[in-house]
Amino acid sequence: MARWPGLSQFELTDNVAIVTGGSKGLGQAMAAGLASAGASVLLVSRNEAEAQAAASTIAGEYPVKALGIAADVTSEDEVKRMVQHAQSEFGRIDTLINSAGINIRGPIDELSLDEFRHVQQVNVDAMWLCAKHVIPVMKKRHYGRIINMASTLGLVGLANRTPYATSKGAVVNLTRALGLELALDRITVNAICPGPFLTSMNVPISESEEARQFIVGATAMQRWGELNEIQGAAIFLASPASSYVTGSMLTVDGGWTAR
Numbered sequence: 001m002a003r004w005p006g007l008s009q010f011e012l013t014d015n016v017a018i019v020t021g022g023s024k025g026l027g028q029a030m031a032a033g034l035a036s037a038g039a040s041v042l043l044v045s046r047n048e049a050e051a052q053a054a055a056s057t058i059a060g061e062y063p064v065k066a067l068g069i070a071a072d073v074t075s076e077d078e079v080k081r082m083v084q085h086a087q088s089e090f091g092r093i094d095t096l097i098n099s100a101g102i103n104i105r106g107p108i109d110e111l112s113l114d115e116f117r118h119v120q121q122v123n124v125d126a127m128w129l130c131a132k133h134v135i136p137v138m139k140k141r142h143y144g145r146i147i148n149m150a151s152t153l154g155l156v157g158l159a160n161r162t163p164y165a166t167s168k169g170a171v172v173n174l175t176r177a178l179g180l181e182l183a184l185d186r187i188t189v190n191a192i193c194p195g196p197f198l199t200s201m202n203v204p205i206s207e208s209e210e211a212r213q214f215i216v217g218a219t220a221m222q223r224w225g226e227l228n229e230i231q232g233a234a235i236f237l238a239s240p241a242s243s244y245v246t247g248s249m250l251t252v253d254g255g256w257t258a259r
Contacts, residue, residue, distance in 0.1 A: 005240075009239060009240045009241035010037055010235055010236070010239045010240075010241050011037060011038055011239070011240075012034055012037040012038045012039035012094075012235070012238060012239055013037075013038035013039075014038070015034075015038065015039040015040070015094040015095060015238070016039065016040050016041075016042070016086065016090040016091075016092050016093055016094050016095070017031070017034050017039050017040070017041050017042070017093075017094060017095035017096070017097060017238060018041075018042045018044060018082065018083075018086055018093060018095070018096050018097070018130075018134065019031040019034075019041055019042070019043050019044065019097040019099055020044045020045075020071075020073050020096075020097065020098055020099055020100040020126070020130060021044070021045065021099035021100035021101060021149075022041070022042075022043030022044055022045060022051065022054060022055075022068070022097075022099065023043055023045035023047060023050040023051040023053070023054045023068065024045075024050065024054065024199075024200060025197075025199035025200055025227065026099060026149065026194060026197060026199060026227065026230050027043070027097070027099035027100070027149075028043070028054050028058075028227075029227040029228060029230050029231055030097055030099065030147075030230055030231060030234035031043055031054070031058060031066075031097070032057075032058050032061070032062075032231070033228075033230075033231030033232070033234050033235050034095065034097075034234060034235060034238055035058045035061070035062040035064045035066060036061075036062055036231075036235075037235050037238075037239065038064065039064060039094070039095070039238070040064045040065040040066065040090055041055070041058060041064065041065075041066045041067075042055075042066075042067050042068075042069065042082075042085070042086050042089070042090070043055045043058075043066065043067070043068040043069075044068075044069055044070075044071050044073065044082055044100070045068065045070060045071075045100075046070060046071075046072055047070065048068065048069060048070035050068075051068030051069055051070060052067075052068035052069075053068070054068060055067050055068035056068075065089075065090070067089060069082065069085055073100050073122075073126035073129065073130055074121050074122060074125060074126045074129070076129055076133075079126075079129045079130055079132075079133050080133055082130075082133075083133045083134055083137065087137065092137075092141065093134055093137045093138065093144070094138075094143065094144065094145060094238075095144070095145040095146075095147065095238045096130060096131065096134045096144070096145070096146045096147070097147045097149070097234065097238075098126075098127040098130055098131070098146070098147070098148045098149060099149045100122065100126055100127075101122060101123045101149060101167075102118070102119055102122045102123065103119070103161075103163075103164045104116075104118070104119050104163050104164070105160055105161060105164070105205070106160055107159075107160055108162050111162070111163065115163060116162070116163045116166075118163075119163035119164060119166075119167050120163070120166065120167050120170070123164070123167035123168065123170075123171065124167050124170045124171060124174070127148055127171060127174065128174065131146055131178060131189075134146070135182065135187065138185070138187050139185050139187070142185060142186045143186050143187065144182075144185075144186070144187035144188070145187070145188055145237060145238045145239075145242070146178065146182075146187065146188070146189040146190075147190055147191070147192060147234060147237045147238060148171050148174065148175050148189070148190070148191040148192075149171070149191070149192055149194070150168050150171040150172050150175065150191040150192065150193045150249060151164070151165075151168040151171075151193055151194060152193050152194065152195045152251060152253045152256050152257050153165040153168050153169075154168030154169045154170075154171055154172040154191075154193060154249075155172065155193060155249065155251070155257055156256075156257055168193075171191060172191060172193075172249060175189055175190060175191040175247060175248075175249070176247045178247075179246040179247025179248070180247060182246075183246055183247075188237075188242060188243070188245060188246040189246055189247060190237050190242070190245055190246060190247070190248045190249070190250065191248070191249050191250070192230065192233050192234065192237070192249075192250050192252060193249050193250065193251045193252070193253065193257075194225065194230060194252050194253065195219060195225060195251070195252065195253025195254050195256040195257075196215045196216055196219060196224050196225060196253070196254070196256070197224060197225040197226075197227065197229075197230065198224040198225070198226075199227070218256050218259065219253065219254035219255055219256045220254060220255025220256070220258060220259065221254035221255055222254075223254065225252065225253075225254055229252065230252055233250050233252050236250075237250065
């Protein structure tokens with residue numbers, strides 16, 4: 001073996017990744033990024049047709065096995081089924097990317113408690129459940145990579161985002177706590193904190209004055225992120241190259257939080 005492994009550290013050949021929220025947006029982009037490095041992927045979505053279509057696209061672009069299934073990751077029974085399916089189809093789980101998430105915007109006095117709780121259920125409870133049931137599989141092999149999708153809004157605030165910002169702040173500390181808990185099992189736990197990417201979640205506000213002033217206008221690069229720009233962070237955190245990184249937040253935000 002060469003003294004300096006260099007680029008070989010980023011290879012994911014024979015690895016298997018579960019990507020929740022993998023049928024579109026950042027989840028699909030990250031799944032494709034891992035596939036480009038050699039990983040097989042299981043894309044998970046509430047919509048089976050969308051998950052299978054996204055998996056078929058990835059399998060057509062890269063020489064890997066890519067499958068799509070439907071699962072409600074807020075349901076513990078369905079999360080268990082997801083993990084069992086991955087083991088049955090692939091025989092192992094190396095990486096979990098917790099990318100499923102929702103956003104409900106509005107002033108606090110115009111939002112309901114049910115709306116607030118729903119965001120926490122999807123963005124936090126589901127992430128905890130997926131980790132809980134994937135970790136025993138990883139512990140058996142003394143290896144794993146868990147990548148949680150947090151947000152710059154887990155690090156800084158923004159008006160009219162109390163449900164989302166609360167949930168992503170919880171993801172940040174969930175990531176830190178799990179990173180400490182699993183360090184000796186050789187399972188790393190890190191989070192990616194994206195800034196403003198023009199995903200389907202953000203299309204409704206993309207042309208608003210708020211977006212121009214407080215979102216895109218707040219980034220040093222003065223633009224929305226492109227989906228492919230999330231891939232490098234995902235490949236790094238899923239790969240052996242990140243073996244000494246855990247409990248960390250990697251911001252991919254065009255310089256938003258640098259201001």
